[in-house]
Amino acid sequence: MPAAASDSNRTAVPGYSTPYKIYILILLTLIYISNYADRVLVGVVSEAIKAEFQVADWQIGLLSGATFAIFYATLGVPIALYADRSNRVRIIAASAVVWSVFTALSGAATNFTTMALARIGVGVGEAGSGPPSHSIISDLFSPKARTTALAIYSLGVPLGLVLAYQAGARIASEYSWHMAFIALGVPGIVLAIIAVLTIREPQRGLSEGLKDSGNAPPLMTVLRHMLSYASTRHMVAGATLTTIVGYAGVQWWPGFLIRSHGLTIADLAILPSLVFGLATGLGIIASGLVTDFMARLDPKWTPRGVAIIGMIALPFLISLYLVDDVNLVYALIFIPAFTGGFYLAPSFAMTQALVGVRMRTVASALLLFIINIIGYTLGPLIPGYLSDLWKPDYGVHSLRYALLAMSVFSLWGIIHYWLAGTTYAADLARQKALNEAESARA
Numbered sequence: 001m002p003a004a005a006s007d008s009n010r011t012a013v014p015g016y017s018t019p020y021k022i023y024i025l026i027l028l029t030l031i032y033i034s035n036y037a038d039r040v041l042v043g044v045v046s047e048a049i050k051a052e053f054q055v056a057d058w059q060i061g062l063l064s065g066a067t068f069a070i071f072y073a074t075l076g077v078p079i080a081l082y083a084d085r086s087n088r089v090r091i092i093a094a095s096a097v098v099w100s101v102f103t104a105l106s107g108a109a110t111n112f113t114t115m116a117l118a119r120i121g122v123g124v125g126e127a128g129s130g131p132p133s134h135s136i137i138s139d140l141f142s143p144k145a146r147t148t149a150l151a152i153y154s155l156g157v158p159l160g161l162v163l164a165y166q167a168g169a170r171i172a173s174e175y176s177w178h179m180a181f182i183a184l185g186v187p188g189i190v191l192a193i194i195a196v197l198t199i200r201e202p203q204r205g206l207s208e209g210l211k212d213s214g215n216a217p218p219l220m221t222v223l224r225h226m227l228s229y230a231s232t233r234h235m236v237a238g239a240t241l242t243t244i245v246g247y248a249g250v251q252w253w254p255g256f257l258i259r260s261h262g263l264t265i266a267d268l269a270i271l272p273s274l275v276f277g278l279a280t281g282l283g284i285i286a287s288g289l290v291t292d293f294m295a296r297l298d299p300k301w302t303p304r305g306v307a308i309i310g311m312i313a314l315p316f317l318i319s320l321y322l323v324d325d326v327n328l329v330y331a332l333i334f335i336p337a338f339t340g341g342f343y344l345a346p347s348f349a350m351t352q353a354l355v356g357v358r359m360r361t362v363a364s365a366l367l368l369f370i371i372n373i374i375g376y377t378l379g380p381l382i383p384g385y386l387s388d389l390w391k392p393d394y395g396v397h398s399l400r401y402a403l404l405a406m407s408v409f410s411l412w413g414i415i416h417y418w419l420a421g422t423t424y425a426a427d428l429a430r431q432k433a434l435n436e437a438e439s440a441r442a
Contacts, residue, residue, distance in 0.1 A: 016202065016336030019295055024199055024305040027123045028133045029153050031096055031195065034188040035129050038103040038122060039068065041184055043251040043380075045177035048265060052118060052177075053112045057255075057399070061384030064251045067116045069376030073125035073369040077219065079128040080365030084216040088132035089199045096192035099125025104185030107178040131364035133173055138352045138360055139202040144292065145154070146207075146352065147302075151288025151345035158280035161250070165276070173266040205357035205439070216358040226363055229354050229427040234420035235303055236370055239347045242310070243371040244318075246340055247379030248406045252387075252399060256363025258350045260400045261326040279337035287342040291349070295300055301427050302350060303420035306343045310414040314407065321404040343417070354431050356438055382406065 016024075042049065042064040083091050102121030109115035117313055133153060141149040162182070171180040217225075226232050257263045287306075294301035313336045321331035355363040369436065386402035394401055 033157025095128030107181030243375030
């Protein structure tokens with residue numbers, strides 16, 4: 001019997017029908033939507049929080065960034081180590097309950113300190129969701145369809161934004177920002193119960209016909225393995241820099257529209273949510289489909305496709321902060337919003353492809369640790385600091401120029417994604433040989 005199944009057999013996953021795989025993918029995506037909505041709600045209602053607590057922009061940046069990101073990123077690694085040795089479905093469900101409870105508790109905050117403590121709790125809970133989900137999806141969907149499957153899962157980002165803008169902004173406008181947090185804390189608990197009752201834990205390496213040795217390597221072994229590939233190093237750098245820009249926009253775009261263009265919190269529930277939801281959602285799906293297609297021609301286009309799309313979007317990103325017509329801002333933001341999530345699925349797919357089957361959860365956790373500890377900390381904090389610094393010169397528009405300055409990180413990230421394509425094909429071939437050798441020994 002061969003060590004690994006032939007390519008023709010790798011599209012089927014024994015014991016998991018196509019409808020059941022799709023059901024699992026949809027349920028994991030719904031959990032991710034709850035995850036991301038709870039995460040970004042601070043940005044949507046930041047002006048109301050700032051007014052009630054009487055805090056500066058840099059403190060809002062700290063509240064939505066470091067207080068969440070440090071615990072979210074750091075705890076993700078030990079949880080992933082446990083998940084590579086345990087039941088991933090139960091870990092995802094338990095995490096959803098924790099972040100949902102602390103989201104609701106955020107609504108009970110009475111000052112900056114209690115709000116920060118609640119956001120730490122959200123970060124602790126959300127740390128256990130993403131990496132186990134990536135690992136389960138990789139075990140259910142073959143390499144030929146994996147990027148598309150991960151792209152569908154990544155729809156949790158734009159759809160979570162829509163939920164935060166539509167539900168969060170409307171509830172905050174009609175009732176209070178406190179009630180918005182309480183209401184958005186409920187769905188995650190319901191989804192957690194459904195997941196435990198309906199998702200069967202898949203065997204590791206199932207989609208590739210690989211035998212699972214059952215031996216999960218130590219953390220440093222996984223890290224050294226990941227860093228041994230030049231394509232992984234460049235991809236992680238590119239993803240981190242792109243994440244800095246993305247989180248800066250997620251946190252501060254509502255404030256930018258309110259301050260520079262006179263919108264209200266209620267206005268944010270209409271056009272911004274549709275622009276981000278529609279454009280980013282279409283972009284993420286396109287990234288999966290296009291990347292899976294281009295990768296069949298040459299694997300180098302997995303990261304280089306991200307670089308090309310980023311270069312197309314960069315002039316639009318710069319221009320939207322230089323115009324005064326809010327309708328023109330919406331028109332210009334569509335392209336950066338479409339391409340803003342383009343890096344997610346290819347980056348996750350590269351991470352999963354360049355490690356062994358018992359490294360996948362930890363590998364995703366390490367990727368998320370790096371991009372979030374840097375991106376989620378600096379993304380909200382830098383524009384907040386620059387906005388306070390430049391306020392004497394630019395007044396209400398200081399935030400506009402602070403966000404404009406962040407575009408330099410976009411160009412820097414584009415360069416790294418292009419360089420990742422140089423060695424990706426060779427790195428992929430090396431990892432495939434290692435996986436098949438490990439399967440033969442199992």
